[in-house]
Amino acid sequence: xxxxxxxxxxxxxxxxxxxxxxxxxxxxxxxxxxxxxxxxxxxxxxxxxxxxxxxxxxxxxxxxxxxxxxxxxxxxxxxxxxxxxxxxxxxxxxxxxxxxxxxxxxxxxxxxxxxxxxxxxxxxxxxxxxxxxxxxxxxxxxxxxxxxxxxxxxxxxxxxxxxxxxxxxxxxxxxxxxxxxxxxxxxxxxxxxxxxxxxxxxxxxxxxxxxxxxxxxxxxxxxxxxxxxxxxxxxxxxxxxxxxxxxxxxxxxxxxxxxxxxxxxxxxxxxxxxxxxxxxxxxxxxxxxxxxxxxxxxxxxxxxxxxxxxxxxxxxxxxxxxxxxxxxxxxxxxxxxxxxxxxxxxxxxxxxxxxxxxxxxxxxxxxxxxxxxxxxxxxxxxxxxxxxxxxxxxxxxxxxxxxxxxxxxxxxxxxxxxxxxxxxxxxxxxxxxxxxxxxxxxxxxxxxxxxxxxxxxxxxxxxxxxxxxxxxxxxxxxxxxxxxxxxxxxxx
Amino acid sequence: xxxxxxxxxxxxxxxxxxxxxxxxxxxxxxxxxxxxxxxxxxxxxxxxxxxxxxxxxxxxxxxxxxxxxxxxxxxxxxxxxxxxxxxxxxxxxxx
Numbered sequence: 001x002x003x004x005x006x007x008x009x010x011x012x013x014x015x016x017x018x019x020x021x022x023x024x025x026x027x028x029x030x031x032x033x034x035x036x037x038x039x040x041x042x043x044x045x046x047x048x049x050x051x052x053x054x055x056x057x058x059x060x061x062x063x064x065x066x067x068x069x070x071x072x073x074x075x076x077x078x079x080x081x082x083x084x085x086x087x088x089x090x091x092x093x094x095x096x097x098x099x100x101x102x103x104x105x106x107x108x109x110x111x112x113x114x115x116x117x118x119x120x121x122x123x124x125x126x127x128x129x130x131x132x133x134x135x136x137x138x139x140x141x142x143x144x145x146x147x148x149x150x151x152x153x154x155x156x157x158x159x160x161x162x163x164x165x166x167x168x169x170x171x172x173x174x175x176x177x178x179x180x181x182x183x184x185x186x187x188x189x190x191x192x193x194x195x196x197x198x199x200x201x202x203x204x205x206x207x208x209x210x211x212x213x214x215x216x217x218x219x220x221x222x223x224x225x226x227x228x229x230x231x232x233x234x235x236x237x238x239x240x241x242x243x244x245x246x247x248x249x250x251x252x253x254x255x256x257x258x259x260x261x262x263x264x265x266x267x268x269x270x271x272x273x274x275x276x277x278x279x280x281x282x283x284x285x286x287x288x289x290x291x292x293x294x295x296x297x298x299x300x301x302x303x304x305x306x307x308x309x310x311x312x313x314x315x316x317x318x319x320x321x322x323x324x325x326x327x328x329x330x331x332x333x334x335x336x337x338x339x340x341x342x343x344x345x346x347x348x349x350x351x352x353x354x355x356x357x358x359x360x361x362x363x364x365x366x367x368x369x370x371x372x373x374x375x376x377x378x379x380x381x382x383x384x385x386x387x388x389x390x391x392x393x394x395x396x397x398x399x400x401x402x403x404x405x406x407x408x409x410x411x412x413x414x415x416x417x418x419x420x421x422x423x424x425x426x427x428x429x430x431x432x433x434x435x436x437x438x439x440x441x442x443x444x445x446x447x448x449x450x451x452x453x454x455x456x457x458x459x460x461x462x463x464x465x466x467x468x469x470x471x472x473x474x475x476x477x478x479x480x481x482x483x484x485x486x487x488x489x490x491x492x
Numbered sequence: 493x494x495x496x497x498x499x500x501x502x503x504x505x506x507x508x509x510x511x512x513x514x515x516x517x518x519x520x521x522x523x524x525x526x527x528x529x530x531x532x533x534x535x536x537x538x539x540x541x542x543x544x545x546x547x548x549x550x551x552x553x554x555x556x557x558x559x560x561x562x563x564x565x566x567x568x569x570x571x572x573x574x575x576x577x578x579x580x581x582x583x584x585x586x587x
Contacts, residue, residue, distance in 0.1 A: 099567045192547045206546060235553060236546065304532040315507060322508075324580050329573035335583050337508070345510025353509055357500070357519065358526050360507040374533050376543030381536070383544060416525055432547020460548060 001026055002162040003483065006071055006219040009165055013060065013070045020060070020070030024053035024114050027072050031116060031163045037486075038139045040148075040157040042077045043085050044117040052114040059112050068226055069112030074164040076155050077118035078125055079210070080199040081105050088201045089121040089133040089151075092321050092328045092347035102199025103231045104168060104210055111226045116164055120154030123349045124318065125175055125203045127151050128421040129411065132351040137408055140183060141484040143448040146405040149179030149421075155213045156183035161487050166214040166223055170200060172207045173306055174400075174425025177437035180213055181400035181453020184439045184482055186470065187213045188220050191460050192432035193238035195224075196231035204313035205236070207306075207429040216480055217438065217470035221245040224463065240461060248464045249471040254288030256469065257393040263299035264398030264424055264455075276441030276452040277399045280473070284397075287472060294389040294396065298381045302427040303419060305382070308362050308375035309430070314352075315359025321347065354415060383431040390459045395469055398424055400437040400453030404445060424455060434463050438470045439479040449485070493527040495520050 001023070004012070012018050028046050035041050049072065056070035080086045080098035082105075087093045101109065108115065122132040130138040130153025138153040140146040141161040148157040152169030156179035159167050169176040171189035180187030188211050195210040202208060212223030224245045231237045258281065265274060281291060323329040323343025330346055333339035348356070362371035389396060402423060411418045428435040440454035454473075458466045474480045495503075500520045504511045511519060565578055574581035 096571055099564070099570055193550070232555070236550060238548075238550075239553070298536075301533060301536055304530045307526060308530050308533070319508075323573060324582055326571040326573075333583050336585050339583055340508040341510040344508055345512075348509070350515075353511070354519065354522055354526070356507050356509060357503045357523055358530075361503050361523070361527075362530075364503070364506060370534075371530065373543050374538060375530075376545060377538035377541040378533055378536060380541050380544035381538070383547065415522055416529055419529070430547075 020053040020056040072114040074167040103196035122151035125151040149182035151175040174422040184451030198233035256289040259294035259393030272443040280440035305375040305378040311359035396457040400455040404450035
């Protein structure tokens with residue numbers, strides 16, 4: 001059962017092979033038994049999950065079910081969930097029982113999905129390794145000495161370890177795609193505005209976007225069919241039609257034009273990663289695609305401009321955590337300023353404080369033109385690079401990350417080293433484009449197999465195309481079926 | 493770009509963040525390194541480039557000015573650290 005995809009589990013529910021209660025009980029038991037090794041969940045919602053499963057079974061019995069009714073999934077602990085602690089990986093929100101639902105949660109509830117619990121993440125989604133979480137690091141199921149990536153590291157590890165068939169994530173600079181790559185699963189960051197940000201705790205509002213983390217592209221399409229759509233509560237929600245993301249999965253790829261940006265294959269790229277990505281591109285050629293070199297000349301400016309825009313927006317968004325209305329409050333404040341400073345100083349971890357300070361500095365008097373405005377100008381150049389390249393090709397491909405999963409603790413002493421982890425992913429957030437990561441092979445490090453991710457980038461609103469391109473690869477290859485060896489052993 | 497102790501103290505004050513005295517040198521070094529990284533932007537001539545604030549350049553959506561939300565004060569204040577008579581409590585600000 002734990003090796004089945006969402007689509008396969010839906011069939012089992014349809015045919016009555018098992019009920020949602022049976023499925024949910026099995027997953028909850030597995031999480032409670034196995035997650036000690038991975039720390040992928042912050043909160044396991046046994047009681048709510050079983051209530052939802054009972055309701056789903058009743059709904060199926062009346063013939064009122066959707067494709068998703070009764071399917072258990074996990075949610076990144078950034079999505080506000082009514083009546084459930086929503087911590088965002090921070091001490092600041094350790095005591096926060098959300099009084100309302102994020103739109104994404106509401107949509108899954110309406111579809112009849114079951115929520116198994118809330119997954120671990122970097123604090124306020126700021127990180128690429130899941131080591132900044134107040135609840136401790138998540139372990140990569142492929143090698144528990146290594147990170148799962150971040151910030152949606154708990155979601156990625158839970159799906160890879162077969163603790164949940166699918167999970168939600170969010171991506172501000174690569175936080176869905178990079179952990180998907182490092183844990184050997186499928187993840188898609190939709191076009192900015194496709195998935196509502198309402199109730200999704202804000203990090204950098206012009207970059208944040210929610211999306212699915214699954215085993216297959218087919219499952220990602222199923223998830224996106226629930227998650228996407230206009231929301232009047234989100235002022236930047238897209239007012240475009242929401243297509244059936246499953247409709248085009250099986251379109252043949254003959255004649256597909258794939259752009260290969262030379263900047264995504266630099267000299268210093270890990271040769272084993274480059275080889276796996278090149279092999280995947282050969283596979284696409286065998287499926288009838290044609291490749292073409294393209295250029296994204298401003299790629300090297302993406303990290304510098306991102307590390308102004310994201311911290312600037314974060315410093316503004318996180319000003320709401322003041323110890324007055326919700327969240328952590330310091331003991332015995334001597335005056336209002338002391339209340340603010342100590343509540344924030346004690347409630348936030350080191351990386352969050354660093355980013356708030358960088359953002360505060362960049363937005364402080366006299367520096368606006370040199371930093372924020374400059375970064376927004378470069379943002380336009382980066383967007384224009386993609387627009388130009390996507391006039392010549394249908395999709396762009398390259399590695400999702402420059403290296404496979406690194407060891408826990410390896411990059412914590414140098415924030416810049418950690419920031420470079422997202423060098424191939426964060427341009428897309430600046431441009432607002434959709435992007436995916438799918439497993440395309442493995443490399444060996446210290447006798448352990450570690451997954452490699454292929455990044456697929458498409459034009460605005462081209463999620464259907466990305467899912468089609470990913471699905472056809474998964475029909476022709478079996479990398480997405482690989483199970484971490486330790487997980488296989490534990491399932492027996 | 494090098495920030496010193498007083499720069500870090502000033503930024504932390506503007507951000508209303510209490511920083512441990514002992515951590516200031518490390519913050520100064522980290523923040524200086526991050527500013528060195530972001531200053532790579534300055535080599536790019538952007539004089540003629542319009543800033544891009546929204547990826548698809550959407551504009552603020554407007555709606556009819558009518559009441560659409562009910563009063564949820566009690567529900568929303570249920571997570572507040574200190575509340576009395578429907579008011580958030582903070583230390584005295586006027587002597």
